[in-house]
Amino acid sequence: MAANAAEAGEESPFLELTPDGRPIVADDEAEPELLSADDGEFTEVDLSRSGDRVVMGRGGLVELARPSVVRQPVQEGPFTEITVGGDSSEGGASARSAVQETVRRGPSYAPRNDEDRPVFEEFTTAADDPADAPEPLQGPGPDVHPVAGMPSETAAAPAHDGGETTQGVVVTVEAHEARMVDERKIPTESYDPLKDLVNYRKPPVTLLEDYISDSEVSDEEIFENKTRIEETLKYFGIPIQRIKATVGPTVTLYEIVQAQGVKISKIQGLQNDIAQSLKAESGIRIIAPIPGRGTIGIEVPNRCKQVVSMYSAIRSLRFQESKATLPVVIGRTIQNENFVFDLAKMPHLLVAGATGMGKSVGLNAIITSLLYRMHPAQLKFVMIDPKMVEFSLYAKIEKHFLAKMESEEEAIVTDPKKAVYTLNALCTEMDTRLELCKKAGARNIAEYNEKFTARRLNPMNGHRFLPYIVVVIDEFADLIMTAKEVEMPVTRLAQKARAIGIHLIVATQRPSVDVITGKIKANFPARIAFRVMQMIDSRTIIDRPGADQLIGRGDMLISKDGELTRIQCAFVDTPEVERIVDYISKQQGYTEAYALPDYTPESAGGEGMGSSEESSAPVKYDTLFAEIAREAVSGGQISTSMIQRNYEVGFNRAGRIMMQLERAGIVGRQQGAKPRDILFHDLPSLEAKLQELGLF
Numbered sequence: 001m002a003a004n005a006a007e008a009g010e011e012s013p014f015l016e017l018t019p020d021g022r023p024i025v026a027d028d029e030a031e032p033e034l035l036s037a038d039d040g041e042f043t044e045v046d047l048s049r050s051g052d053r054v055v056m057g058r059g060g061l062v063e064l065a066r067p068s069v070v071r072q073p074v075q076e077g078p079f080t081e082i083t084v085g086g087d088s089s090e091g092g093a094s095a096r097s098a099v100q101e102t103v104r105r106g107p108s109y110a111p112r113n114d115e116d117r118p119v120f121e122e123f124t125t126a127a128d129d130p131a132d133a134p135e136p137l138q139g140p141g142p143d144v145h146p147v148a149g150m151p152s153e154t155a156a157a158p159a160h161d162g163g164e165t166t167q168g169v170v171v172t173v174e175a176h177e178a179r180m181v182d183e184r185k186i187p188t189e190s191y192d193p194l195k196d197l198v199n200y201r202k203p204p205v206t207l208l209e210d211y212i213s214d215s216e217v218s219d220e221e222i223f224e225n226k227t228r229i230e231e232t233l234k235y236f237g238i239p240i241q242r243i244k245a246t247v248g249p250t251v252t253l254y255e256i257v258q259a260q261g262v263k264i265s266k267i268q269g270l271q272n273d274i275a276q277s278l279k280a281e282s283g284i285r286i287i288a289p290i291p292g293r294g295t296i297g298i299e300v301p302n303r304c305k306q307v308v309s310m311y312s313a314i315r316s317l318r319f320q321e322s323k324a325t326l327p328v329v330i331g332r333t334i335q336n337e338n339f340v341f342d343l344a345k346m347p348h349l350l351v352a353g354a355t356g357m358g359k360s361v362g363l364n365a366i367i368t369s370l371l372y373r374m375h376p377a378q379l380k381f382v383m384i385d386p387k388m389v390e391f392s393l394y395a396k397i398e399k400h401f402l403a404k405m406e407s408e409e410e411a412i413v414t415d416p417k418k419a420v421y422t423l424n425a426l427c428t429e430m431d432t433r434l435e436l437c438k439k440a441g442a443r444n445i446a447e448y449n450e451k452f453t454a455r456r457l458n459p460m461n462g463h464r465f466l467p468y469i470v471v472v473i474d475e476f477a478d479l480i481m482t483a484k485e486v487e488m489p490v491t492r493l494a495q496k497a498r499a500i501g502i503h504l505i506v507a508t509q510r511p512s513v514d515v516i517t518g519k520i521k522a523n524f525p526a527r528i529a530f531r532v533m534q535m536i537d538s539r540t541i542i543d544r545p546g547a548d549q550l551i552g553r554g555d556m557l558i559s560k561d562g563e564l565t566r567i568q569c570a571f572v573d574t575p576e577v578e579r580i581v582d583y584i585s586k587q588q589g590y591t592e593a594y595a596l597p598d599y600t601p602e603s604a605g606g607e608g609m610g611s612s613e614e615s616s617a618p619v620k621y622d623t624l625f626a627e628i629a630r631e632a633v634s635g636g637q638i639s640t641s642m643i644q645r646n647y648e649v650g651f652n653r654a655g656r657i658m659m660q661l662e663r664a665g666i667v668g669r670q671q672g673a674k675p676r677d678i679l680f681h682d683l684p685s686l687e688a689k690l691q692e693l694g695l696f
Contacts, residue, residue, distance in 0.1 A: 191453045193377040193465045200400075200587055203372055207579040208311035211571065217247045217302050225278055225300055229254055232277045236270055238262055244295075248334035249306040250555050250568045251285075255295040264288045267296055274298065282551040291563065299334070299566065301551050308332045308554075310365060310572040314372055316340075325446070326379070326468060326503070328369040330362065330528075331554070331569040339567050341560065343370075343470065343505075346526040347498035352511040352541045353530025358554035358569050359507055360390060362528060363472060364577055365570045366505065367394070370470065371580060376400040380594045382422060382471045386478045388414040393574070396581045399589035403469060406595045416483040419473075423489035425599040426471065426502060430493060432597070433466060433500035445501035467594065468501040477510040481665050487517065494523030511540045512669045514662065527559045530569075622657045624649070626695045629666050632678055633686045638667055639676065664693060 194200075222245045233240055239259040246253040258267065268288050275284045280301055287297035308331050313319060316338040319329040324342035333339050343349065343366075353359040370379060380403040385391040391412050394402065402411040405425050413419050433445070440457055442448035445466055448457075457463035471493070473479065480486055493504055506524070508515055511532065529547035532538055538547035542559045550556065554569035624647055631646070632638035638661070643654040658676075661667045666689065668677035680686045 191455055191465070193453070193467075194375050196377050196590070197375070197400075197588060200375060202375075203580050203583050205311060205314050205372075207583060208314060208576050209309060209573065210311040211307040211309040213304075213306040216304070216306075217252060221303060222247070222252065225252070225254065228277045229256070229274060229298060232270065232274050233267070236266075236273070238267060238270075246334055247302075248336060248566075248568065249302075249308050249332050250551065250553075251299045251301050251334060251566070253334045254298045254300060255290065255293065256298065257295055264296060283549055285546060285549040285566075305551075305553070306568075308568045308570045310368060310570045310576065313338050313365075313570040314369070319369070319373075322373075326370060326470070327373050328366050329570065330365055330369075330558070331556070331567040333565060333567055339558070339565065341526075343503055344468070344501075346503065346560070348494050348504040348524045348526065349506070350516065350521070350524040350527040350541070351505065351507040351530075352516070352527070352532070352537075353509070353547075353556070354532050355509055357530040357532075357550075357552045358556065359509070359530050360474075361554060361571060362530070362556065362569050363390075363474065363505070363507055364572050367472065368572050368577065368580065371397075371401065371584070374468075376589065377465070378467055380467050380469050382413075382426065382469060382596075383411070384413045384419045384422065384471070384473045384479070386414065386416060386419070386475045386482075390474050391472070393577050393581055396585040397589075398593045399591070400584055400587070403594035403596055405598050407598045411593050416479055416486070419479060420483050420486050420489070421599045422596070423471075423486060423493065425596040426469070426497070427489050427492050428597045428599060429469070430497045430500060430502055433502075434496070436463060436466070437500060439463075444499045448500075466501055468503070469594075470503050470505065472505045472507075474507050476506045476508040477512075477515040480515055481663075484663075487520070491519045491523065494520065511537050513540060514669070516540060525560075529557045529559070531555060621660055621693065621695060622653070625657060625660055626690055628657055629661060629664075629686060629690065630683065632661065632667060633680050633683055636678055637676075638678065664689070 226243050226245065230240060230243065233256075239262070241257045241259055243257075244255045246255070256267075258264075265288075268286055271284060271286050274286075278284065278300055282301055284301075285299040287299070289295060290297045313329040313331065316329065318338045318340050319327060322340050322342075324340070324344070326343035327340055328343050329338055329340045331339055349366075351359055351362060367381070379401060381394070381401050382403050383391040383394060395410070395412050398404075398411040404411040404413075405422060408418065408422075413422050437443070437445070437448050439461070440448050440451055440463065442451060445468070449466060451457050452463055452465055473490075490504065490506070493502060497503070504524075506520070527542050529538060529541040529550075531550035531552045532541070532547045535545045535548045538545050541547060542557060542564065544564070546557055546564065550566075554571060556567055556569055558565050558567055624643075628638070628643060628647070638658075640651070640654045640658050643649060643657055644651060647654075649657075658667070662669060662676070666678070666680055666686070668679055680689065
């Protein structure tokens with residue numbers, strides 16, 4: 001203690017206080033009650049020179065100004081000045097007397113005037129009544145010396161026994177303005193979310209196959225096609241000035257410049273004649289004119305088509321050096337350039353195409369691209385797979401890249417009803433994120449995460465680092481047919497979720513207007529069309545013809561920013577996906593999948609989130625619905641006019657019944673004047689469907 005230190009010729013730089021602000025008795029023989037009255041940690045006031053701070057025990061820090069000029073004691077102020085350093089003198093004795101008087105009278109002593117309250121009042125819990133004040137402490141206080149030889153303002157302290165020189169320091173503590181902070185070191189470096197899985201390694205490109213194709217378009221093939229195009233146009237009286245060929249992996253683009261005065265529409269009308277002269281297996285596609293070039297393009301399928309491997313796409317510099325937030329390499333253009341886009345700027349993607357035309361491969365290419373560039377802390381997937389087999393491989397990386405509701409056991413959603421719940425849970429997550437951005441003063445997820453990583457947002461107020469969430473929905477037509485209420489949460493997410501990092505990828509085989517409604521199309525500006533069977537389907541997807549002229553096997557058109565680009569999709573096979581997910585799953589992951597808020601119709605209270613009165617109310621089918629459905633299946637055909645004639649109903653009612661049959665999935669969509677296709681081929685399966693609809 002202080003007395004022992006003085007006997008040893010050493011000066012103690014500490015004045016020890018109890019947690020309630022009372023000085024600790026320096027006498028070893030003092031009663032121990034005062035020292036053990038509180039089992040908490042004591043508080044130390046370090047009056048030695050230590051930068052710009054005085055340590056107030058283990059509970060926290062008080063930031064104190066340490067002026068170099070000694071101030072004269074001020075009587076009217078909520079502070080106490082203590083001068084430390086130097087050897088004994090008359091001024092030092094006065095200072096010693098002031099400190100000892102304070103110690104003798106106890107820490108609860110304070111003038112009645114609030115303006116003259118000493119610093120001890122800030123920490124004391126004693127009552128104001130003098131009778132409740134603790135007994136005066138006996139024993140010497142800490143050694144306090146004046147500054148010897150000091151001028152009117154400053155003085156220097158003599159050297160101590162250790163040979164060090166200590167300057168006199170005045171410590172001013174303002175009782176009401178002392179700022180207490182945690183003793184634990186406050187980190188000054190930026191928050192790095194990647195440190196949660198600091199040992200995570202992204203998959204190596206060697207896990208992918210490099211499909212090297214020996215087949216190339218020969219010069220003879222190019223020359224032959226040029227000659228046939230010129231001869232065909234010349235035969236129909238259309239002279240051309242020049243023709244240029246650009247060889248792509250699947251098709252070759254022949255750009256022609258027609259002579260002055262030749263209408264473009266005249267060349268467009270010769271599409272079938274040119275295809276016949278070229279002997280093209282799957283037809284040709286005419287682009288008239290090519291935007292930004294002033295030429296007319298004729299795309300001719302190559303006789304020997306090349307496979308664009310995901311290996312070459314991932315290794316490309318365009319993808320590796322991309323600064324995109326969510327970079328995706330989808331394939332290769334006609335100019336043999338890898339096509340890379342930023343999913344965060346899309347911001348949602350609609351994918352459609354007939355069965356076997358490469359739609360599933362395209363989805364896997366998008367997911368693989370993101371797995372190769374993103375860290376688990378930065379990205380999460382929500383996968384909805386009504387087919388139950390398309391995304392099952394990705395279940396192994398649940399604790400790395402997947403998100404699910406806390407109440408669900410499996411991260412891959414296969415049940416249509418659970419898909420509705422999951423999408424509504426994403427709406428809740430969206431609303432929560434928007435509220436966090438509002439509190440943080442951020443307009444989007446990038447600004448919010450920037451503030452959080454800079455430690456400008458307090459986690460105690462609910463703030464957290466927000467990863468991007470990519471929602472992949474396969475077979476949306478089947479999903480919306482079995483759970484019509486799925487349209488509302490999808491529309492809500494498409495309208496508002498882009499700002500806070502939730503992006504949708506919706507895929508379907510049947511791009512009819514009852515599946516891809518106007519509300520959905522309006523919020524999906526970016527669309528990918530694989531080959532479809534009819535021009536009307538192409539118009540439904542990309543608002544123009546062209547998808548019906550593709551050759552299949554990954555040949556696709558992507559509509560982005562109003563521009564249409566033909567791309568050969570990169571091929572990634574199932575064994576490659578297995579190797580990627582195995583590599584990721586063997587690394588350390590999180591303890592569980594990213595948790596989405598739980599959602600049930602009861603928790604929603606019947607308001608919003610896809611449980612509106614319109615979407616939750618049962619469909620009221622016409623009284624003739626079941627009978628007409630049975631007649632359609634047994635007879636093999638049905639039309640609105642047949643319903644009018646056979647059941648003697650008006651046109652409006654017959655049209656409503658036909659629309660109900662189509663929405664129930666019993667008949668196909670309208671095909672001009674032709675009767676609709678019947679999607680059920682036997683009565684037992686129809687009866688099961690009617691029972692499911694509650695009509696049996």
